[in-house]
Structures are given as C-alpha cells and as structure tokens.
Amino acid sequence: NAGVTQTPKFQVLKTGQSMTLQCAQDMNHNSMYWYRQDPGMGLRLIYYSASEGTTDKGEVPNGYNVSRLNKREFSLRLESAAPSQTSVYFCASRTELLESPLHFGNGTRLTVT
Amino acid sequence: LAKTTQPISMDSYEGQEVNITCSHNNIATNDYITWYQQFPSQGPRFIIQGYKTKVTNEVASLFIPADRKSSTLSLPRVSLSDTAVYYCLVVRYSGAGSYQLTFGKGTKLSVIP
Numbered sequence: 001n002a003g004v005t006q007t008p009k010f011q012v013l014k015t016g017q018s019m020t021l022q023c024a025q026d027m028n029h030n031s032m033y034w035y036r037q038d039p040g041m042g043l044r045l046i047y048y049s050a051s052e053g054t055t056d057k058g059e060v061p062n063g064y065n066v067s068r069l070n071k072r073e074f075s076l077r078l079e080s081a082a083p084s085q086t087s088v089y090f091c092a093s094r095t096e097l098l099e100s101p102l103h104f105g106n107g108t109r110l111t112v113t
Numbered sequence: 114l115a116k117t118t119q120p121i122s123m124d125s126y127e128g129q130e131v132n133i134t135c136s137h138n139n140i141a142t143n144d145y146i147t148w149y150q151q152f153p154s155q156g157p158r159f160i161i162q163g164y165k166t167k168v169t170n171e172v173a174s175l176f177i178p179a180d181r182k183s184s185t186l187s188l189p190r191v192s193l194s195d196t197a198v199y200y201c202l203v204v205r206y207s208g209a210g211s212y213q214l215t216f217g218k219g220t221k222l223s224v225i226p
Contacts, residue, residue: 004156033214042200042218043157050211059114059215090156096210098145102202104156 002026006091006105013081013112021076021108023091029103030096032074034058034066036087037107043090049074051096081112115144115203117217124223131188133220135201138182145204146177146184150197151219157200161186188222196224 007022025032030051035043035058045058049068063085065077074093078085088109092102118136125131137146147162161168161175163184168175174187188195198219205213 030210031212035216040218043216045215048211048214050209056211092156098143098204098206098212099162101147101159101162102149102157102214104158106154106156 004091004093004103004105006089006108008108009106010109011111013078013110015082015112017081018077018079019081020078021089021091021110022073023075023105024073025091025093025103026072027093027103028071029093030071031094032068033092033094033102034064034074034076035090035092036060036085037090038087046076046089078110081110083112086110086112114215115140115205115213116215117201117203119199119201119217119220121218122221122223124225125191126225127192128190131191131195131222133186133188133199133201133222134183135186135217136183137201137203140181140203141205143206144181146175146181147202147204148173148175148184148186149200149202149216151200152197160199191222191224193224193226195222197222 004025033048034046047066052071092104094100148160149157151157163175176185200219
C-alpha cells in the first residue's frame with residue numbers, strides 16, 4: 001500500500017496563477033484533510049471532508065477550494081495564488097472512528113513569488 | 114476548538130528519559146488525546162493515543178491525569194534519531210460523522226550526543 005500520496009512534491013507559482021494540489025489514499029478511509037504548515041505555526045487545518053460528497057472549512061480556508069472527487073481523492077485548489085500561501089501543504093486521511101489516527105502524505109512545498 | 118499548548122522546544126542528552134507535557138484545559142468529556150512525531154521533510158506520524166490514565170506501546174508512554182486537562186508524552190532513553198517535532202492533538206467529535214482535529218504548534222526536541 002502506498003498510503004497517502006501527494007503530487008506534486010514541489011511547485012513554484014507566480015502571484016495570481018492557479019494550481020491544484022492532488023491527494024489520493026488507498027486505505028479506504030472515509031475522512032480526508034488538508035493542512036498547511038508554516039514555521040512556528042504548527043499545522044493548521046484548511047479544509048476537510050468527513051466522507052465522500054461532503055466538505056467543510058477548517059481554521060484557514062480563505063483563498064482555497066477543495067473537491068472530494070471520490071472516496072480516494074481530495075484535491076486542494078488555489079484559484080489566484082498569493083505570497084501568503086507559500087507553505088508546505090499536507091494531506092491526511094483517517095477512518096470515521098474516534099480513535100482512528102491520521103495518516104499523512106509527505107507534503108507539497110509551494111512557493112509563490 | 115480543542116486548543117492545546119506545548120513547550121516550543123526541549124533539549125535532552127542521549128540515553129535520558131524525556132517528558133513533554135501538553136495542556137488542553139478545555140478538553141471535553143468524549144475527546145481523545147493523540148501524539149504525533151514529525152521529521153524534517155516528512156508528514157507527521159502517529160505515535161500514541163489515549164483517553165485516560167496510562168498507555169504504553171513499543172515507542173512511548175502517555176500519562177493522562179484524572180482531570181484530563183493535560184497529557185505527558187514520555188520517551189524512554191532517547192537517541193539522536195528521536196530528534197523531531199512532537200505534536201499533541203485533541204480529537205473532538207463535532208457531529209454528522211465529522212471530527213475536529215486541531216494541532217498545536219508542537220515541541221521541537223533536540224537530542225544531544
């Protein structure tokens with residue numbers, strides 16, 4: 001099993017450009033999450049999807065959109081990138097049980113110039 | 114949100130036991146406590162979790178007092194490879210199959226030879 005796979009690993013964008021970060025999991029998990037990680041800020045939740053067909057905002061959703069394409073895939077879109085969105089983005093998944101741990105991908109490092 | 118507070122950093126010599134305490138004063142009755150470890154350029158990895166009292170696995174122990182307003186991750190006899198950032202996370206059910214999974218800013222543990 002590959003677990004949680006994120007693509008691309010690295011990306012550089014100019015201000016105003018758009019892009020989609022892809023995430024796929026092969027563990028048959030219902031719930032998927034997008035976090036961003038900035039120095040000194042820990043991990044902050046952008047959006048999550050409790051199950052296929054549902055999405056909800058997290059702590060820092062402004063400037064992002066998400067799509068839960070199917071049970072396996074959860075994408076994060078930046079419509080008009082800004083330098084403040086320079087960050088490392090992590091996707092994670094888990095089952096619907098309270099004690100189920102999060103399984104993370106290895107992240108996408110995004111730089112917006 | 115279930116907020117958590119941890120020390121920003123800790124240093125320890127190899128072979129010592131390390132205890133990292135997380136404060137979660139607004140923990141609710143059914144919330145669950147989990148800990149993650151993160152190495153540079155990787156996603157966080159689940160270490161241990163619990164609801165109350167003490168939990169031990171092959172990697173660490175977790176101590177949770179009766180009031181559950183804090184938890185302590187204990188790493189026995191640390192080695193250089195334990196140098197990482199450690200996150201405390203409180204899992205809270207928010208209804209309709211959704212869970213709040215809010216990370217704190219983490220504790221950077223540096224193990225010194």
